[in-house]
Amino acid sequence: MWLPFLGLLLGLAFGLLTDIQIPVVYESYLSIAVLAALDTIFGGIRANLQQVYDDKVFLTGFFFNIALAAGLAFLGVHLGVDLYLAAIFAFGVRLFQNIAVIRRILITKWEERHIKKGENTV
Amino acid sequence: MKKPHYNSKFTRKQFIVLIVCISTGFIIGYSYKLTKDEVKVNTSYLEQEESYREELISQQERNKELTEELTALQTKRREYEKNFAENEEDYGHLLEEAENLRLLLGEIPAHGEGIRVTLKDGEYNPNSTNPNEYIVHESHVFSVINELKVSGAEAISINGQRLKSNSYIRCNGPVITIDGNQYPAPFIIEAVGDVDTLIPALKLVGGVFDQLLNDRIVVTIEESDFIQMPTINDE
Numbered sequence: 001m002w003l004p005f006l007g008l009l010l011g012l013a014f015g016l017l018t019d020i021q022i023p024v025v026y027e028s029y030l031s032i033a034v035l036a037a038l039d040t041i042f043g044g045i046r047a048n049l050q051q052v053y054d055d056k057v058f059l060t061g062f063f064f065n066i067a068l069a070a071g072l073a074f075l076g077v078h079l080g081v082d083l084y085l086a087a088i089f090a091f092g093v094r095l096f097q098n099i100a101v102i103r104r105i106l107i108t109k110w111e112e113r114h115i116k117k118g119e120n121t122v
Numbered sequence: 123m124k125k126p127h128y129n130s131k132f133t134r135k136q137f138i139v140l141i142v143c144i145s146t147g148f149i150i151g152y153s154y155k156l157t158k159d160e161v162k163v164n165t166s167y168l169e170q171e172e173s174y175r176e177e178l179i180s181q182q183e184r185n186k187e188l189t190e191e192l193t194a195l196q197t198k199r200r201e202y203e204k205n206f207a208e209n210e211e212d213y214g215h216l217l218e219e220a221e222n223l224r225l226l227l228g229e230i231p232a233h234g235e236g237i238r239v240t241l242k243d244g245e246y247n248p249n250s251t252n253p254n255e256y257i258v259h260e261s262h263v264f265s266v267i268n269e270l271k272v273s274g275a276e277a278i279s280i281n282g283q284r285l286k287s288n289s290y291i292r293c294n295g296p297v298i299t300i301d302g303n304q305y306p307a308p309f310i311i312e313a314v315g316d317v318d319t320l321i322p323a324l325k326l327v328g329g330v331f332d333q334l335l336n337d338r339i340v341v342t343i344e345e346s347d348f349i350q351m352p353t354i355n356d357e
Contacts (some may be wrong), residue, residue: 038150
């Protein structure tokens with residue numbers, strides 16, 4: 001349970017401490033990558049809670065989503081069409097859906113536990 | 123058998139989760155840092171731009187003020203120059219006038235071309251009993267001097283004595299008293315001035331020259347290229 005948080009903190013520290021400078025043009029890709037990564041993480045959590053979690057799907061989804069979003073943004077920049085909006089929209093909607101599902105699952109679990117507790121006490 | 127399998131599966135899952143989490147954390151941290159830097163750069167850039175703009179505006183205002191000041195000063199200077207030019211002209215006139223007046227007053231030595239008029243008593247005439255008829259009177263000297271003055275003589279002297287504006291000439295028997303100094307005949311009247319004006323003025327028909335001749339006075343008029351006259355103070 002502590003491992004993901006440890007990894008997140010490690011990554012955060014690593015990212016904050018890195019001193020690599022990238023061209024300003026590619027900074028827009030980074031925001032999409034953030035969104036894709038968050039989407040994948042929450043998707044993973046949801047899958048885990050729904051007991052449909054799969055390593056391959058999770059890993060490939062993570063990198064493939066990031067790559068796809070970056071590729072879409074790249075294409076959009078070169079075509080003069082804001083295609084990265086599509087990626088942001090898709091990821092945003094999925095992020096909210098995933099979070100909503102996670103919330104419902106957690107609420108259900110909590111209620112179940114509450115009821116169990118009540119039955120136990122009574 | 124079951125435990126290692128479970129272990130390896132758990133480790134694999136953990137490993138993947140760790141990798142993904144590290145990647146996500148890295149991306150988030152990195153983008154956060156980049157954005158922070160950018161914001162910092164942007165704000166500093168904006169502040170700089172703002173300060174530059176303010177400086178520019180203040181400079182422009184200063185420029186405007188200075189331009190107005192310059193225009194005002196130029197106008198002032200032009201007025202001064204105009205005044206000065208007028209004054210200079212006036213001053214030149216005044217200087218010339220002052221010089222002329224000084225010449226007339228005899229305060230400065232006069233020199234230049236002029237004429238010399240010599241008045242001598244006439245030849246003794248035995249037929250005449252009155253010597254007044256052929257000696258030079260102060261009236262003759264007066265008429266010559268007046269004629270010379272009228273004709274524009276700058277300076278006049280009699281027997282070397284410069285005439286002032288308030289000189290007096292008196293007939294005192296056979297001599298003439300000028301400002302207290304007595305001079306006998308012949309009288310040499312020197313005048314500095316335009317020769318071409320002075321001589322015709324004296325030789326007008328019925329003029330001074332004729333009158334003097336009529337009074338049987340020996341008059342000689344000679345023109346001189348250079349006559350030097352002392353000031354009235356050089357006595």
